[in-house]
Amino acid sequence: MAPVIRVEDLCKAFREGKAQIWAVNGVGLDISAGEAVGLVGESGCGKTTTARCMLRLLEPTKGRVLFQDLDLTRLNGGELRRQRRYMQMVFQDPNTSLNPRFSVRRTLEEPLKLHGLARGKELEARLRETMLRVNLEPQMLDRYPHQLSGGQKQRVGVARAIITEPRFVALDEPTSSLDMSIRIQLLSLLQRLQQELGMAYLFISHDLSAVRFLCSRIFVMYLGRVIEAGPADEIFNHPAHPYTQALLSAIPIPDPTSKRSRILLEGEPPSLFNLPKGCSFYDRCKQRKPGCGEGPPPLRDAGDGHYVSCFE
């Protein structure tokens, strides 16, 4: 099945004074309809920047984003805005992602009105239907964000993203600000919505346990590059890249009886201002060899759709 969205060699550079940092450095990925792809990594890896470039909320420096047979990077303002109906985003912090002066109704009806999708009675019906879809009572349409709980606000964010029936939704850490008991509920809701509406999800998170719940494929990023990619189960059970191995082993498991050894990394990620010449993981890698310091490692195919960027 042709992917709904495909990214080729995406690069994004930021200028800090005279220096230029490559927050995203040649990222490629693809997502098919009904598929949930996880984009994981720690802070500074570039996952959020990648997502924003894919939606062209940020302008990519290089690369292509192919969405529904169109290259998003080549569209002008009006065409891009028309495409926005099909690609949406759910934001991380429910407290800042809703306009405090807008009622829920106003927030939700705007996408429909902007793209001319519904009016009058039909608009009202769409609003109600979407509210029920995210398990919110339609009475809440007239409430304001400060009258809602965190989980409710986040669901309004989800409602806003799905109300135009998009093909692609980027989810930027949607559960990070929520309490534990609400987190799994929101993820289940997202899962169910995907089954009902067949959207392609890009799930960005540093929380790998949430990714494990929702995603079928994963891309692991480190310092602006994809260093490992493949089916979720494959990566979780047999991580190939040393960074992925360390990352997975660092996550605490909520089970006192499980025994595992932990790979402890030394030090911290190097600053994006002076990246090491070879593999960007070189200075923290426990399995490094002399050859790893020359040039960036290629993306090797480890079988079953599992790709690793490592000299091993």
Next chain:
Amino acid sequence: MTEANLSPSGVGGEYLSVQSLSVSFLRRGQRVRILDRVSFSVDKGDIVGLVGESGSGKTLSSLSVMGFLPRAARIEGGSIFLDGVDLLALSPEEMSKVRGRQVAMIFQSARSALNPMMRVGDQVARAVQLQGARGQAGAYEQAVNLLSQVGIPDAEKRARAYPHQLSGGMCQRVLVAMMLACRPSLLIADEPTTGLDVTIQAQIFELIRKVQQDTGTSILLITHDLGVVAETCRRVIVMYAGQIMETAPVGLLFASPAHPYTQLLLSSVLRVDRKVAPPENVTILREEVTYGIVGCRFAPRCPAVLPMCWEQRPEREEVTAGHTVICHNWRGSHGSSH
């Protein structure tokens, strides 16, 4: 990792004993009782986890122990015994002697806990000096020593840095170094790794465990992360809306949680080592935390609620040795968890 079946009396006598503590807050002109007769204890040398979601009162509890309550808060009753001394009866001067020597705290946002105008080496040195052991030069030397003990590479150079020049993880290590300088008998760590990357989090907890092993300090770890609890703590206290719900050794809590709230938490926990099944009932549970209920505050969300739960606070009951629960209907739900 952790011994799941430790004897209930812990590793030593009780060092911290909070008894029936109630704290109220002034909120929009009304006084709301947030902490409601909270009682828990930390034994000498033990690592105890205080678990709860937002609004559970866990941070307020720790602030009460340290004597750092904000002006809008008032202690309505109860006592806090630290090594036999009631902290609430102390004067501010006496309390400030207790802090640092007997109990210390590391916070969520490490950078903001440090003085932005002082180099970190000087800050640790000052902590060393306050303990009276050394003069100025000796204190600085010891400070650099401590900084390298907590795993800061290039300690001599880093000691000259200011907090804003260090990463979050580094700042947290500096706080641990300051704590080592003070050698408190009880360390309260309030969500010390929120906002830090998972690989850094692992390093910080490894550091805390090492410190605990080397010095025998008791640790009260406040967190909402059950994974951290499972791996680091020996005993767990579960809080909700300012009330204690359940207390147990870590193995028993995860294997057979008695309180419906604990069961809810455990059923919603996500894991990275296996795929977790979505919850069966999709009815969205109410999220809001209400402090106005006279009985058990979990009543609005409790699947095992009885009419008396709203009106009457349950008594503390023993499930097995070391495992206590505060619930009217725990037998009705006990054993029916996952």
Next chain:
Amino acid sequence: MVSATKAYDNENTPGSGPYRGQLWLTLRSHPAMIIGLALFVFVMLMMVVGPLMVAYGPLKTNPEQVLQPPSPQHWLGTDNFGRDILSRIVYGTRLDLPIAFSVVAIALGIGVLLGMWTGYYGGMVDDTVMRVTDVMLAFPAFILALAMTAILGNSVPNVIIAIAIAYIPYFVRLTRGAVLSARELDYAEAARCVGNPGWRVMYLHLLPNCLTPALVQATLCLGWAILDVAGLAFLGLGIRPPTPEWGVMVSEGARDIISGQWWPSFFPGMMIVVAAFAFNLIGDSLRDITSPTEATE
């Protein structure tokens, strides 16, 4: 049974605006606001119904009653043309207040729109506007207005424009500051994500959230405008005799103070103070109210 939703719905019922329920609570804790509002109502009443209630016309001269001290026939006395001072003050509200409101309306309108624009888009336009406002803010507003009036010519509309121009930089700065922080918030990005073009994001989404500092400044500017209009009139710019305007009246009565007739200057002067004070109180209270409690939770 205790209602579990009570502690959580706040005082607002669905359907009402975002902050209406807390209005009374807020008023009660800011007595300055109440006083300011009371004075404001008083002045507004004077403007609306005053002229219908006074006994004398503002221009009616009476050579026999020149410079009479306050008396039962003339509560505030008469001036050097025998005109009743009270009537003139009351009629004066119909000049000073609308002029002040016009000035602020113009400055607010232009300043906010401009501030939002430069704050949102940044870049060279922003730099230029900032340098210009820097220069303008280096002068006291009155001096600037004085200079402008000299350039534009001495007439009432010009005075209004001149003072408005002097105030615009304040509004530009305040709004720009608010927009700089607001545009980083997720809801601004969400507005773009949903398909809003830049101008809609700016003016429909961000503007309502960035207006507060400008509105507070506006109430303060009302007070300053009254002072500035009166000040310019005192100097002979803008409104001129025999039109009853408070500044003009102070100016006309100034020379009689030496000979002991204090009332022709004093009462109009007091009126200026009262009106400006009212606006200042309202503005200060607004600033106190909106700063800490904007984020209600």
